[in-house]
Amino acid sequence: MAEDTKKIKDNKEKSERDEKIERYIELLKKYGIIVALILLVVVISVAEPKFLSPKNLFNVLAQSAIYGIMALGLTFVIISKGIDLSVGSLLAFAGIVAASLGQVSTATTKYFPSLGELPVLVPILAALIIGALLGAVNGGLIAFTGIPAFIATLGMMTIARGFTLMYTGGKPVSQLIPGIKFLGDKIGPIPIPVIIYGLMIFITWILLNHTSFGKNIYAIGGNIKAAEVSGVNVKKNLVMIYAFAGLTCGVAALVFAGRVGSVHPGAALGYELTAIAATTIGGTSHTGGIGTVWGAVVGALILSVLRNGLTLLGVQAYWQQIVEGVIIIVAVIIDMRKNAKKK
Amino acid sequence: MKKILALMLVLVLAIGLFGCGGGDTAGEDTGDAGDAGDEAVTIGFATCNMNDTFQTYIVDAATAKATELGYTLDVQDAQEDVVKQQDQVNAMISQGVDAIVVVPVDTSAMGPITDAVTEAGIPLVYVNRNPFGTDTPPEGVYYVGSQEIVAGRLQGEYLIELMGEEGGVGILMGLLTNEGAVKRTEGNEEILSQYEGIEILAKEAGDWQYDKAMAITENWITAYGDDLNAVLANNDGMAIGATQALDAAGRDDVIVMGVDAIPDAVNMVAEGTLDATVLQDADGQGSGGIEVVSKVLSGDTPEPITWIDFVLVTPENVADFQ
Numbered sequence: 100m101a102e103d104t105k106k107i108k109d110n111k112e113k114s115e116r117d118e119k120i121e122r123y124i125e126l127l128k129k130y131g132i133i134v135a136l137i138l139l140v141v142v143i144s145v146a147e148p149k150f151l152s153p154k155n156l157f158n159v160l161a162q163s164a165i166y167g168i169m170a171l172g173l174t175f176v177i178i179s180k181g182i183d184l185s186v187g188s189l190l191a192f193a194g195i196v197a198a199s200l201g202q203v204s205t206a207t208t209k210y211f212p213s214l215g216e217l218p219v220l221v222p223i224l225a226a227l228i229i230g231a232l233l234g235a236v237n238g239g240l241i242a243f244t245g246i247p248a249f250i251a252t253l254g255m256m257t258i259a260r261g262f263t264l265m266y267t268g269g270k271p272v273s274q275l276i277p278g279i280k281f282l283g284d285k286i287g288p289i290p291i292p293v294i295i296y297g298l299m300i301f302i303t304w305i306l307l308n309h310t311s312f313g314k315n316i317y318a319i320g321g322n323i324k325a326a327e328v329s330g331v332n333v334k335k336n337l338v339m340i341y342a343f344a345g346l347t348c349g350v351a352a353l354v355f356a357g358r359v360g361s362v363h364p365g366a367a368l369g370y371e372l373t374a375i376a377a378t379t380i381g382g383t384s385h386t387g388g389i390g391t392v393w394g395a396v397v398g399a400l401i402l403s404v405l406r407n408g409l410t411l412l413g414v415q416a417y418w419q420q421i422v423e424g425v426i427i428i429v430a431v432i433i434d435m436r437k438n439a440k441k442k
Numbered sequence: 443m444k445k446i447l448a449l450m451l452v453l454v455l456a457i458g459l460f461g462c463g464g465g466d467t468a469g470e471d472t473g474d475a476g477d478a479g480d481e482a483v484t485i486g487f488a489t490c491n492m493n494d495t496f497q498t499y500i501v502d503a504a505t506a507k508a509t510e511l512g513y514t515l516d517v518q519d520a521q522e523d524v525v526k527q528q529d530q531v532n533a534m535i536s537q538g539v540d541a542i543v544v545v546p547v548d549t550s551a552m553g554p555i556t557d558a559v560t561e562a563g564i565p566l567v568y569v570n571r572n573p574f575g576t577d578t579p580p581e582g583v584y585y586v587g588s589q590e591i592v593a594g595r596l597q598g599e600y601l602i603e604l605m606g607e608e609g610g611v612g613i614l615m616g617l618l619t620n621e622g623a624v625k626r627t628e629g630n631e632e633i634l635s636q637y638e639g640i641e642i643l644a645k646e647a648g649d650w651q652y653d654k655a656m657a658i659t660e661n662w663i664t665a666y667g668d669d670l671n672a673v674l675a676n677n678d679g680m681a682i683g684a685t686q687a688l689d690a691a692g693r694d695d696v697i698v699m700g701v702d703a704i705p706d707a708v709n710m711v712a713e714g715t716l717d718a719t720v721l722q723d724a725d726g727q728g729s730g731g732i733e734v735v736s737k738v739l740s741g742d743t744p745e746p747i748t749w750i751d752f753v754l755v756t757p758e759n760v761a762d763f764q
Contacts, residue, residue, distance in 0.1 A: 147665070155664045162657040208705055269495035271679070273706045285690075359652045360686055361706065363679060368651070410661035416615065416647040 131433060132382055132397050139401060143408035150411055157290055161358070163403035164292035165190075165351045165367070169374035170381070170395040171303040172234075172347030175340045177378055178307075180320040180387025181241065181248035183344050187370035188259035189233050194352030194362040195263050197226035197279070198272040201356070206274035210267075219278025222356075226349040233259060234345015238338035252341075256371065263364045273361030282357025292354045299350060304392045306343070316340060321388030376423070377402055380430040382437075401426070484514045485735055486534030486542045488527055490571070492519040496702075496724055497545060500570060503728025504543065511736055524548045531555050541565045541735040549573040549621075556583055565738040569731040579746045584738075586730040586748045590622050593720045594629020596754045597674050597699045600718050601634070604697055608639030609671035612662045614648045614655045614684060616676040623647070626676045626701060643670060648680040655683035663691045672697040678707035678719055685715055703755050703763060711760045718756045721763065726750035 144150045169186045176183045199210035201222035233255065240251040284291050307313040315336045318326035327333050356362050381398030383390030402423065409419045485508060489501050501517060508515040516539065520527035524547040534542055535558060542559050544566065546552050552573035559566040560582050567584045568574075579585055601611070613630055616623030627645060634640045643666050648655035655675060662670055673688075673696060675681035681700030688696050700707050703721035710716035727750050737744040755763050 149664055152664065155661075158657075158660045158664065162660065165653065207709055269498075271704070271706060273682075283686075355653060358686070359656060359683060361652065361682065363652060365650065365679075366652070368649075406657070407661050407664075410644070410646060410658060411665040413644055413665070416618065416645065419646075 132380065132394060132401070132430070136397055136401050136404065139404055139408070143404065143411070147408070147411045150408060153288060155407070155411075157288060157293065159400070159403050159407045160293045160296070161290035162407065163377075163399045164290075164296040164354050165358075166370055166373040166377055166402070167296055167396065167399035168299050168347050168351040168354065169344075169370065170377040170399050171299055171392065172344030173374050173378045174303070174381075174383050174390050174392060174395040175307070175316055176248070176344050177375075177383045177385060178320045178388065178390040179316050179337065179340050180323070180385075181337075181340070182375070182385075183234075183237065183252045183341065184249065184371050185233070185237060185252040185255035185259055186344060186348050186374055187367040187372075188256045188263065189230055189345055189348035190352045190355060190367040190370060191362070191364060192233070192259045192263045192266070193226040193229040193349045194356050194366055195267055195272055195364060196229055197222035197349075197352060198275055198356050198362040199266070200225050201276050201279045202272065203274050203276050208270070208273075210272055216276055219276060219281075222276075222279060223353060226352045226356075227346060228349070230345040230347070230349025230352065231342045232345070234348070235338050235342035237345065238341030241341065242334040242337040260364075267364045269364055271361050271363035275356060275360060279353070279356050280360055282353050283360070284357070292358060295350065295354055299347065300392060300396055307392055312336065312339060317388055319387075320390075373402065374399075376427050379434075380427060382430075382434050384434060385431075398430075482514060483512070483540045483739060484516060484537075485732070486531070486537070486539040487515050487517045488530050488534070488542065488544045489517060489519050490527070490545045490547045491522045496722070497570075499724035500545065500728040500731075503725040504569075504732050505728075507729035507732040511732065513732070513735075515732075520547050522547050524551045528554055528558075532558060535559060535562045535564060539564065540739060541567070543567045543569055543731045543735065545569050546571045546573050549575075556580065559583075565735065567731050567734050570727050584734045584744060584746055584748070586727055586734055586750065588722055588727065588750050588752055590625035591629040591632070593701045593722065593752045594626040594631075594674075594676075595633055596629075596720050596752055597626075597701070597718070598630045598633025600754055600756065601672055601674065601697060601699065602637065602640075604717060605672055606639075607637045610641050610643045610666055610669040611672045611674060612643050612659070612666070612670060613645040614658060614673060614675040614680040615645055616648070616650045616680070618647050620650075622701075623650075623676050630674050641669075648675070648683065650677050650679055652679045652683040652686075655680035656687045659684040659687035660691070663687065663693060670696060673699075675700045678702045678704045678716075681716060681719065682706060682710070685710070689715075701752075703753075708755060708760060708763050711755055711757060712764060714757060718754060721753040721755055723750050723753060 149155060173183055173186065200217055201219065202209050204216045237252050237255050240246060241248050282291055315331045318331050319333055319336060323333060355366060377399035378395045380401055381394030383394055405422065406419060487504055489497055491497055505515050518530040520530060527547045531542060531544065542564055544555060546568060549571050556566065560580060565582055567586060569586050572585055572587050574585060611634060613627055615627050631642065634642060644662060646658045648658055659673060673684045675684060678700035681698050684698050697717045699718040700716065701720040703719045707716055707719040711719055730748055730750050734744050734748060
């Protein structure tokens with residue numbers, strides 16, 4: 100008798116333990132990407148304590164700001180089951196126009212010689228408007244002609260880069276006004292790109308989680324037909340999604356101009372892939388309907404921690420690219436298993 | 443339908459304008475070919491890409507030289523398409539030009555062009571990008587260009603002059619698939635490795651990009667601190683990115699050099715914010731190509747390879763380049 104109760108008790112304990120383990124696994128799956136980031140930070144800081152210096156940590160954040168901001172816009176796009184290959188080119192075009200409107204009056208190669216010095220608001224608005232407008236063209240093409248997002252944005256990628264080259268004749272635009280350079284500067288120890296990035300994270304989070312626009316993005320990505328039937332204006336929302344992605348390129352372009360102090364026509368070449376990688380590592384699923392803002396942030400951080408860490412450790416340039424590629428693939432494998440189980 | 447036709451027409455016109463932009467100016471000087479004798483000499487010039495600023499400098503220099511010598515220069519733009527370049531050269535052959543100058547789109551794919559032109563008995567000069575590697579060009583074929591490795595050596599030698607024989611150096615490399623990146627870095631290492639007191643702390647690929655180079659330099663400042671005494675960049679863009687990072691960290695003690703002598707970099711050398719840049723002499727290459735043609739046409743046999751020197755731009759001589 101006594102033995103029986105013991106057995107029952109044992110079984111109960113066992114199942115309780117199993118449950119606990121299962122809960123941990125669930126948590127790990129949900130927040131695995133954060134665990135990975137923490138692990139990465141621990142390993143690197145043990146190998147190289149300089150990593151943890153506040154200055155270096157701010158560097159890591161500032162270095163992730165440019166593609167991190169683009170990854171925020173891409174999060175919307177990818178949740179809606181789309182893709183945007185044009186973000187790097189949009190950054191370059193928005194950046195080069197903003198830079199040409201934001202040169203000091205004494206610049207040796209001035210793009211608009213008769214313009215003098217404009218208030219910093221002009222280049223800022225120019226970058227944001229160009230980004231959003233070209234993004235809206237992407238969205239419009241996808242919504243109204245029905246061509247796949249991959250094709251529409253691939254076309255835009257080439258077109259915007261072409262515009263950039265034509266606009267500049269292949270030459271960089273430099274000697275920018277202090278107002279633009281300020282965007283790449285610091286307040287105390289905090290880099291302004293980090294502040295801008297933080298602001299954009301907040302805006303994106305609000306849009307995605309606390310507006311009907313956000314709900315529509317998930318609905319479109321989850322099942323576009325069902326979304327349409329339930330009264331979502333899919334076309335309008337698609338235009339808005341890509342316009343927002345374009346807008347983030349405009350913001351990233353301003354951070355780029357501020358940090359570098361000039362913009363060249365080859366700027367952000369290939370950054371669409373870095374931004375897509377950040378979004379993907381962060382668990383936003385290319386099958387649509389799944390993704391979070393914090394995922395994109397953590398994904399971007401993992402990439403910049405990795406780059407920073409490997410540099411601090413003196414790892415060969417070739418290896419950095421290889422490691423990045425492996426991480427992207429592993430992240431998607433984990434992601435697919437996670438989502439497959441859900442279904 | 444009409445609209446589509448109109449659009450196509452506009453596109454064709456636009457392509458025509460872009461494609462022949464360089465050729466037009468040369469074409470105007472055809473009629474009065476003076477010094478070249480009674481027969482007007484036409485040279486086909488196949489450039490790789492007119493969207494590449496540096497290449498337009500080469501075309502401009504070649505055009506100027508040809509005009510000076512009374513030649514007609516027929517410029518064709520392959521827009522980085524190797525097949526298109528072959529077609530253009532073949533068209534030049536059938537057109538019966540007196541000589542052909544080619545800036546290769548792809549140095550490993552010039553075999554067919556070399557064969558076709560030499561078979562037709564037309565003198566052929568390659569400019570800027572060397573299709574022969576370490577080999578000597580075949581008879582009747584010439585190369586005019588610069589040795590990328592020399593740019594790296596010039597940086598290294600000037601660094602020793604500025605820094606002395608001791609210190610830590612970071613090298614910012616371009617895209618690792620480009621010959622320019624590999625050779626310029628090799629040139630750096632060749633010089634620096636001769637000094638025991640000099641340590642190459644790190645070599646990283648900034649992929650020619652300003653902001654990537656800036657991030658790498660920020661990380662180097664963290665990693666190596668005061669041990670970092672100099673940054674040698676494979677191009678000016680990356681050098682400018684490095685100076686941004688160093689400025690922000692208050693490290694004006696670090697020596698920075700680039701390659702290309704783009705106007706921004708030249709200005710920075712004049713201001714003292716950049717220590718040096720290296721000029722790849724587009725004028726020398728463009729006019730050098732035409733000079734080789736002129737020698738061949740007048741019956742001389744020039745050297746198969748003409749090296750155009752890189753020029754180190756420092757605060758001492760920067761005024762000549764502004």
